[in-house]
Amino acid sequence: xxxxxxxxxxxxxxxxxxxxxxxxxxxxxxxxxxxxxxxxxxxxxxxxxxxxxxxxxxxxxxxxxxxxxxxxxxxxxxxxxxxxxxxxxxxxxxxxxxxxxxxxxxxxxxxxxxxxxxxx
Amino acid sequence: xxxxxxxxxxxxxxxxxxxxxxxxxxxxxxxxxxxxxxxxxxxxxxxxxxxxxxxxxxxxxxxxxxxxxxxxxxxxxxxxxxxxxxxxxxxxxxxxxxxxxxxxxxxxxxxxxxxxxxxx
Amino acid sequence: xxxxxxxxxxxxxxxxxxxxxxxxxxxxxxxxxxxxxxxxxxxxxxxxxxxxxxxxxxxxxxxxxxxxxxxxxxxxxxxxxxxxxxxxxxxxxxxxxxxxxxxxxxxxxxxxxxxxxxxxxxxxxxxxxxxxxxxxxx
Amino acid sequence: xxxxxxxxxxxxxxxxxxxxxxxxxxxxxxxxxxxxxxxxxxxxxxxxxxxxxxxxxxxxxxxxxxxxxxxxxxxxxxxxxxxxxxxxxxxxxxxxxxxxxxxxxxxxxxxxxxxxxxxxxxxxxxxxxxxxxxxxxx
Ligand SMILES: Nc1ncnc2c1ncn2[C@@H]1O[C@H](COP(=O)(O)OP(=O)(O)O)[C@@H](O)[C@H]1O
Ligand SMILES: Nc1ncnc2c1ncn2[C@@H]1O[C@H](COP(=O)(O)OP(=O)(O)O)[C@@H](O)[C@H]1O
Numbered sequence: 222x223x224x225x226x227x228x229x230x231x232x233x234x235x236x237x238x239x240x241x242x243x244x245x246x247x248x249x250x251x252x253x254x255x256x257x258x259x260x261x262x263x264x265x266x267x268x269x270x271x272x273x274x275x276x277x278x279x280x281x282x283x284x285x286x287x288x289x290x291x292x293x294x295x296x297x298x299x300x301x302x303x304x305x306x307x308x309x310x311x312x313x314x315x316x317x318x319x320x321x322x323x324x325x326x327x328x329x330x331x332x333x334x335x336x337x338x339x340x341x
Numbered sequence: 342x343x344x345x346x347x348x349x350x351x352x353x354x355x356x357x358x359x360x361x362x363x364x365x366x367x368x369x370x371x372x373x374x375x376x377x378x379x380x381x382x383x384x385x386x387x388x389x390x391x392x393x394x395x396x397x398x399x400x401x402x403x404x405x406x407x408x409x410x411x412x413x414x415x416x417x418x419x420x421x422x423x424x425x426x427x428x429x430x431x432x433x434x435x436x437x438x439x440x441x442x443x444x445x446x447x448x449x450x451x452x453x454x455x456x457x458x459x460x461x
Numbered sequence: 462x463x464x465x466x467x468x469x470x471x472x473x474x475x476x477x478x479x480x481x482x483x484x485x486x487x488x489x490x491x492x493x494x495x496x497x498x499x500x501x502x503x504x505x506x507x508x509x510x511x512x513x514x515x516x517x518x519x520x521x522x523x524x525x526x527x528x529x530x531x532x533x534x535x536x537x538x539x540x541x542x543x544x545x546x547x548x549x550x551x552x553x554x555x556x557x558x559x560x561x562x563x564x565x566x567x568x569x570x571x572x573x574x575x576x577x578x579x580x581x582x583x584x585x586x587x588x589x590x591x592x593x594x595x596x597x598x599x
Numbered sequence: 600x601x602x603x604x605x606x607x608x609x610x611x612x613x614x615x616x617x618x619x620x621x622x623x624x625x626x627x628x629x630x631x632x633x634x635x636x637x638x639x640x641x642x643x644x645x646x647x648x649x650x651x652x653x654x655x656x657x658x659x660x661x662x663x664x665x666x667x668x669x670x671x672x673x674x675x676x677x678x679x680x681x682x683x684x685x686x687x688x689x690x691x692x693x694x695x696x697x698x699x700x701x702x703x704x705x706x707x708x709x710x711x712x713x714x715x716x717x718x719x720x721x722x723x724x725x726x727x728x729x730x731x732x733x734x735x736x737x
Contacts, residue, residue, distance in 0.1 A: 251478040251514055282503075284510045285575055289568035296566070313503050320578050321571050322560045371616040371652055402641075404648045406715055409706035433641050434662070440696045440716050441709050463612035463621060466668070469607035475600035483601060530604070 232264070237312055238340045239264055240333070242276040258290040262297060264277060271303035274336045278309040283317050286334065304328075308336035349377055352384070358460045359384055360453070362396040371406060378410040382417060393424035394456045398429040403437050415447065424448075428456035467496065469534040475520040476529055476546075481513040484531050488542065491521025491535045497598045504579035505540060505596050510571035512544045512592050540583075543593045549591030583593060603632065605621065607694040611666045614659040614684075619651040621648075621668050629673045635736045642717035642736050643678060649710035650682045650730050658684025658728060681731045688727030 231242040241261065265271045270299040275291075291307075300306045308330040310318065330336035351362040361381065385391045395411075410428075420426045428450040430438065438444040450456035468491055474480035488509055492502060513529065521527035532543040559570040577583045580594040608630055613616035626647055630640060651667065659665035670681040697708045715721045718732040 222533065252482060266487065281511075282506060283512070285569070285571035286514060290569060291565060291569045313500070317507075317575070320560075320575065322565055326565055371648065372620060400642060402648075404645065404652070405707070405709035406652060408709060412706045414702060433638070437645075437713070440713065441697075442703055446703055462611075463618050464611045465608065466611055467607075468670075469605075469610035470603065471605035473600075473602045473604055480601050526602075534607075553631075 227286055230260055235337060236341070237270075237327055238272045238274060238337055239268070240274045240337065242278070243280050251310075253283065254284075254286050254290050256295065261290075261294050265282065265294065265297050265301065268303065269301070271298050271301055271305075272340045273298060273303065273306060274333065274340065276309050276333055276336075277311065277314060280314060281311060282291060283314045288294060288317070288321060289324060290328070292323070300334045304340055306330055306336040308333050346403070349382055355457060357390075358392045358440075358457055359388070360394045360396060360457065363400050364400070365439060371404065374404075374406050374442055378414065379412065381410075381414050385414065385417050385421065385423065388423065389421070391418050391421055392460045393418060393423065394426045394460065395427060396429050396453055397427060397431065397434060398455075400434060401431060403434045405441075408412050408437070408441060408443060411447070412443070424457040424460055426450055426459055428453050464511070465576060467534070467536040469532070471530065471532045472531050473528045475525050476517045476523060477525050478514075478517065478526050481517060481529070485509045485513065485586075488531075488533050488535075489531065492540055492598070495535055495537050495598065497540075501505050501596060508576040508583075508594055508596070509542060512542075512594065515572055516544050516546035516548075517552070517593075518561045519549030522548065537598065539573075539595055539597045541593065541595045543591060545586075545591040548590055550586070553585045577587045600737040605686030606698065607670070609668065609670045611668050612657045613663050614661060614665050615663050616655065616669055619648075619667070622652065623647045626669075626671050626673075626678070628737070632676055632691070633673055633675050633735075633736070635678075639734060643680075646714040646718045646721075646732055646734070647680060647682075649714050650680075650692045650732065653710055653730075654682050654684035654686075657689070658709065660686065661685060676734055677735045678699065679731065679733045681729060683724075683729040686728055690727060691723045 229244055231244050233240050241264070264273065295305050306328050309332065310329060314322070318327070318329065328339065328340060349364055350365050353360050359392050361384070386395065426448050429452065430449060435444070438447070438449065448459065450459060471518065472484055474484055485506065489502060489506055492505055497505070516529045517523060521529060527547040532546040534541045537557060554574060556573055558562055559574050565572060576594060580596045582595045584593050585591070609651045612621055612622055623644065625646055627640060630643055630659060635643070654667045657709055659667065665685045668683040672679040681687070691711060695702055695708060697705065697712050702708060714732060720733045722731050
């Protein structure tokens with residue numbers, strides 16, 4: 222298992238699954254969304270068949286721009302025949318997914334092991 | 342020359358003249374005025390013929406309650422045949438004395454030596 | 462005993478997200494002082510972010526020289542937030558429903574809907590360049 | 600760029616001088632943020648102190664259970680301060696002139712006169728339990 226960290230994301234790999242922990246509470250604010258989006262897209266571009274788990278444990282806030290970034294990431298992942306999983310979404314944030322019906326688009330798991338296992 | 346200090350007043354004597362430096366910037370606010378008034382009155386009561394110089398160098402603010410306290414102090418001092426001098430009053434504060442015409446009631450000196458000398 | 466009954470603040474910011482974040486924080490600080498519930502704070506944070514983003518992005522078209530005016534009025538029971546941009550406005554009725562099947566995978570178009578869901582009222586001026594939102598503390 | 604255009608705050612305090620000092624400081628902080636001149640700040644400080652003292656002492660008669668309501672509205676050019684007590688009020692026209700010869704040595708009676716000199720306007724409600732003062736920043 223390798224591990225790479227910047228201030229906003231902690232990226233590690235387990236087998237061919239890439240786990241990304243969104244690391245700041247306010248990680249998904251307008252100032253950092255495009256940077257985070259770029260980092261995540263880079264992961265997808267690098268991999269021939271990306272298998273990505275995004276861990277939301279530390280994310281306490283979510284705007285529609287962040288949702289947009291996730292939708293784009295999801296689309297790119299699928300275009301490469303890859304898979305994206307979300308996990309550990311706090312209840313208040315999960316509500317945003319439900320209100321926007323994005324819970325129907327994304328594969329969302331309660332725990333990180335469940336999300337990782339779903340890609341094995 | 343003896344010297345006594347509390348947080349609000351620095352009291353020293355030179356011969357039979359008592360010099361009081363009002364020590365805090367906000368010394369004459371409502372909360373402390375009555376305490377300061379008590380301390381100053383105590384000085385007047387203690388002395389058979391009080392000779393008092395009040396140094397206002399550090400006083401940046403003045404309310405009408407403080408003026409009232411000074412008027413009462415002045416009256417008590419004269420009742421005992423004593424003398425009260427004010428000195429080193431900042432321009433903004435001096436303006437308050439002028440507006441209230443209290444510059445006509447009090448003996449006000451520009452410098453501390455002038456005020457001290459006037460009582461010798 | 463010292464009780465703040467009501468605070469109204471009017472602020473002008475340049476059209477950039479750093480400034481928007483500062484205003485957002487100032488509003489959250491204020492409702493924090495009034496002891497708003499966690500869900501109310503979450504809702505206000507989200508709605509303020511969405512409407513400042515819209516004012517900067519769609520209204521002022523990211524032109525930093527244009528101003529966004531923010532006005533907020535807070536008391537123990539409610540906060541009222543008005544955001545005005547210098548753009549040409551729009552017709553909120555023309556905005557497609559982002560929860561319609563055909564729009565579900567579009568990356569944008571959810572801001573106003575979220576504002577409406579999370580705030581108690583969201584009202585646009587006739588030309589659409591000003592929005593006033595109210596949230597009661599519950 | 601981030602510019603506070605206008606702040607309005609309504610506060611209720613118990614009738615004691617510590618609370619009054621806190622409100623006074625809050626008002627001075629606010630005008631400080633707007634960069635008021637030193638003479639304006641001095642004037643505001645003095646007038647606020649005088650009228651809060653009056654509200655506590657004469658209006659609420661030092662009864663701590665009674666409330667003083669303070670409202671202040673600040674922008675770059677002026678501050679408007681309203682202070683309301685729970686007392687029976689008074690007639691400001693009945694207050695003797697403290698600068699008349701016969702009153703010069705009275706220890707009290709200078710507050711309202713100083714407020715009028717230092718502020719640009721000082722207006723009492725008809726019953727005298729509320730005073731509104733305005734000072735322009737010069
Ligand atoms: N302040 C505004 N000025 C002009 N147009 C706006 C404004 N706010 C919203 N709009 C329009 O409404 C649309 C929907 O906005 P919104 O629901 O916030 O989603 P998004 O911002 O993701 O597009 C925007 O795409 C834009 O066309
Ligand atoms: N808020 C108030 N309520 C009732 N009476 C007041 C109030 N403010 C002032 N007054 C009356 O006006 C008089 C003059 O007030 P002022 O000029 O501030 O001097 P001082 O407070 O030293 O008496 C007071 O003695 C009091 O009788």
